[in-house]
Amino acid sequence: MSQPSYECDLDRNAANFQPLTPLSFLERAAEVFPDRLAIVHGSLRRNYRDFHARSKKLASALVGRGIARGDTVAVMLANTPAMLECHYGVPMCGAVLNTLNTRLDAAAIAFMLDHGEAAMLVVDREFSGVVGEALKLAKNRPPVIDYDDPEYDGAGERIGEIEYEALLAEGDEGYRRAAPLDEWVSREATRSRSCSPIRLRCSNATMACRCPARCSIRSTPASTRRRSPSCSTMARRPCLSSTASLPTSLARR
DSSP: OOOOGGGTTOOOOTTTOOOOOTHHHHHHHHHHOTTSEEEEETTEEEEHHHHHHHHHHHHHHHHHTTOOTTOEEEEEOOSSHHHHHHHHHHHHTTOEEEEOOTTOOHHHHHHHHHHTTEEEEEEEGGGHHHHHHHHHHOSOOOOEEEEOOTTOOSSOOOOSSEEHHHHHHTSOTTOOOOOOSOSOOOEEEEOSSOOOSSOOOBTTBOEEEEOTTOOEEEOOOGGGOOOOTTSHHHHHSOOOOOSSSSSOOOOOO
C-alpha cells in the first residue's frame, strides 16, 4: 500500500518541529515586558528582566558545579523567589526539578532523595532541621545549597556548603539555555522490591512508582499543587500554585 501523499516527506525536522517548553513564557515576558513587575515578596520587587537574568545565572552556576542534562536538583523551599527561579533555572540547564513537599518527615524526604537520585539539594533555612535528619538517613547525600529567606525570621540554621545568592554569583547572565529534546516529559520510576507510601513530585512531569507488591504512587505536576489550609505553617507560607501565570505575585500570609 502506497504512503498517503500528505505523509510523504513530512518527517519531523528542525523546520517543522520545536519542542514546547514553559521556559519560553519567561523569555517572552523578559523580551516584551522587561520592566513589568514579575515578583512581589515582602519588600522585594523584581521585574521580568531581572527574573530572567537570575534564572539564567542559576542555570549557569548549576552547570559550573557539574549538573548535566537529566540530573535531578531537589529543592525544599516555600513560596519564595528562589522557588520561582528554580522552576526556570533548573530546566534551563536540562536538569529535572524535584520539589520536595515541606510537610513530609525525615524518613520520607530521605526516600525521595535516594529514589530521585538528587545531584544537588536547595534548602530553605526554615526546613534545615528535618532535611538535616533526612540526610543522615539517606544513602544519597547531595551537596546542599542554603536559602535564607529575608522574610523568615524563625528558627533554623544553615546546613549547606554555600548560600543561594553566592551560588547565583558564580553564574553567567549570558548563559544560553539548553533546549528540551522532546515534549515527552512524563517520567516513570520503578523499584524492584517495595515502595515507600509517599507521593513523588516533579515539576512539569508526572512520576509513577510501581513494584511487584502492586503499590502505585502517583503525583501531579507542581504547578497544580496547593498547600493545605489546615496546616498553620502552610497557611503562613503558601506553596507555589503556578509558575506559568504572568505576572506572578508572591505574598507571605
